[in-house]
Amino acid sequence: MDCCGLLTLQKEPVPLKSIEVELEVRDHVATVVSTLNYENKEDKPLEAVFVFPLPGDAAVCHFSAQIGQTQIVAEVKEKQKAREEYDDALSSGQQAFLLEESDESPDIFSLSVGSLPPGESASIRLEYVTELAVQADDGLRFCLPAVINPRYQPQDSEGAGFQVTSVPASLVPYSLSFSARVSSPCPVSKVESNCSLDPLQYLNTDQTQATVKLAAGHKFDRDVELLIYYKDAHQPTAVVEAGQASAELGSLMGDPVVMVSLYPEFPQSVMSSKASCGEFVFLVDRSESMDCPTNNTEEQGTRLSSARETLLLLLKSLPMGCYFNIYSFGSSYEHIFPKSVEYGEKTMEGALKKVEQMEADLGGTEILEPLKHIYSQPCIPTQPRQLFVFTDGEVGNTKEVIDLVKKNSCSHRCFSFGIGEGASSALIKGMAKEGGGHTQFITGTDRMQPKVMQSLHFALQPAVEDVSVTWDLPKGSTVTVLSPPITSLFQGQRSLIYAQLTGQSSEAAEGCVTLKYSLAGHPSENQLHFSLRPAEDTGLIVHRLAARTLICLLEMEAENNQEKEEVKKKVVQLSVQSGVSSSFTAFIAVNKDNNKEIQRPLLHRDIPMAEAYGSRISFDDRCYMDFCCLYSMDEEFPPAKKPLRDPLLQLVSLQKASGCWLLDPALAAALGKTNEEVEKSKPEKASSEVWATILALIWLHGFKMDGKDEWELLAAKAVSWLSAQKAPSVTECVEAGNILLGCSVQKTALGL
Secondary structure (H helix, E strand, O other), X not given: OOOOOEEEOOOOOOOEEEEEEEEEEEOOEEEEEEEEEEEOOOOOOEEEEEEEEOOOOOEEEEEEEEEOOEEEEOEEEEHHHHHHHHHHHHHOOOEEEEXXXXXXXXXXXXXXXXXXXOOOEEEEEEEEEEEOEEOOOOOEEEEEOOEOOOOEOOOOOOOOOOOOOEEOHHHOOOEEEEEEEEEOOOOEEEEEEOOOEOOOEEOOOOOOEEEEEEOOOOXXXXXXXXXXXXXOOOOOEEEEEOOOOOOOOOOOXXXXXXXXXXXXXXXXXXXXXXXXXXXXXXXXXXXXXXXOEOOOOOOOOEHHHHHHXXXXXXXXXXXXXXXXXXXXXXXXXXXXXXXOEEOOHHHHHHHHXXXXXXXXXXXXXXXXXXXXXXXXXXXXXXXXXXXXXXXXXXXXXXXXXXXXXXXXHHHEEEEEEEEOOOOOHHHHHHHHHHOOOOEEEEOOOOOHHHHHHHHHHHHHOXXXXXXXXXXXXXXXOEEEEXXXXXXXXXXXXXXXXXXXXXXXXXXXXXXXXXXXXEEOOEEEEEEEXXXXXXXXXXXXXXXXXXXXXXXXXXXXXXXXXXXXXXXXHHHHHHHHHHOOOOOOEEEEEEEOOOOOOOOOOOEEEEEOXXXXXXXOOOOOOOEEEOOOOOOOHHHHOOOOOOOOOOHHHXXXXXXXOOOOOOOOHHHHHHOXXXXXXXXXXXXXXXXXXXXXXXXXXHHHHHHOHHHHHHHHHHHHHHHHHHXXXXXXXXXXHHHHHHHHHOOOOOOOOOOO
């Protein structure tokens, strides 16, 4: 057989030919339908196994196979039973299809296509629903995982999990087509992507519906990310969905379910005040994969170099009087100080010297042990602990890590950052969710610094306390909340609540939900009135998302429960009733209409996923190119260039912990002036430190306003320092500084 493209060592073709993805977004909820087209071009029947990622919070709710004119819809069954049924079917010469979630991580799935006869084709349809996360700029983020990294499995971890087969992007042998339809009560203002898109097409005059497609020729070198923007977006809403007619009343699927979206607005007086205390613990991944380029362009350095620069900004932005420490990890872990130390000039400079020396040289990705050590340290009174975790998320014991964060959620807030393509969404989102913090993903050409600094803004906000949710429903109606209790709230960020409604009420009736909380000692509340009339054309989206929420809650409970088997039974029962996947169940479909017995043995074929760009994880000899396909290793894994020092970072690196700058040649160079020019322009009555600090502020406002998110906090610290000096010559310094630097920044704009 003459073959071109990806071949196994024995020159065996890969049977997956194409993947077609259709995305439908309604407001902030997405329904994804993926069709995987298989064809067996070999002369023997085969079994194909495809291990691939999905969003960690996705509710997989449909799985079916189309063979010729026959469609087989899968059922959800207890996982071991489903596996046995699959094996029995193959043993008896039948066709069977199995879809199961990884026991270790809810964002990894395995799809087995069994007994595909020679010359036969099969189309596999997979459907899931998921919530879209709100970004800092109010965009809604959808991510279709298109690359995968092998997950590092700690040495003492139980079970090996699914075996991931991954290859460089240029060797992926199947194609991807992707189209999206977006609809909302608000007009769609724009859709952006890290991939090339065809132009946005509006479907109506008020622009509330639009479609967009992925341009042809996707290279599998990145996840497909969409950012969707609405006009006047993110208003509090409640959607009531009618129960399934065939389901029993009183059950989750039989009763109406409401999805409440709340966007709390905090008082400006509270938002303008930043905490001047806290214990800030930074945990940085130094595994070998962090030495990869941040993306597939040559402008940026490695993931770790970006993390080092971000730590510089973080350390310069911390408030005086707080405490901090920096941990780094790989197969082992290190910490800069034996325990958290008070923030000051000496400790800050000592930490920065250590950060500069950090290399991606600590082996694998074992995050569990450093987390245990951090949590074993006693909390400092009046200094709330804030944990910042930076990782490319390539771990195999995801659930164990998330469980540890949850157990310690009462003693800290966890902010997590997924770096690079293929980071585990289940790990990154799960840590922040259970730790009451916030999640950020840094992919493609994203800069890490502004995203991390936004999270520092959140961390410096006063923690919300005494959160409660109350319901007011018509007489005869009751509510059962399905979501876990709300433990954290952030300005502009959505909080979702799912609840089951029971009892009879007229469709004209109204309900009311009230969110109460205390912020810096100020009691606040947000109230939402909503109609109990069920929404039209939602299908069972809300029910399935609610079921997935409850399943995740029960799965976490099963990890820490002596009655694990009883909790597991509840999960299996709910998963089967709702048709939504879980770690204890699987989708199984058997073609019982096929009268021809398929001869064994079956050829086994592993379908490869694209590995993240430059992951530098050896893929041994299981795949190679045929002589008629050319491939250069240098093209796929170029060495990461060391970028030139950013002028902003050069200036920031000179700031003192107190917030001021010193007048010296290094500052002059950072400002693009000679030391003589800077010294000569100084007003006579101004001190050197006041003059230097005002010059730095003018330069930031005059030349780096597009990066304000990165330097806003450290500039505020400089302004506070200036105010404390009560310097008489501030106005003269601002005027002289503008002349020297060629700017026209007003004194009020500097906050002086």
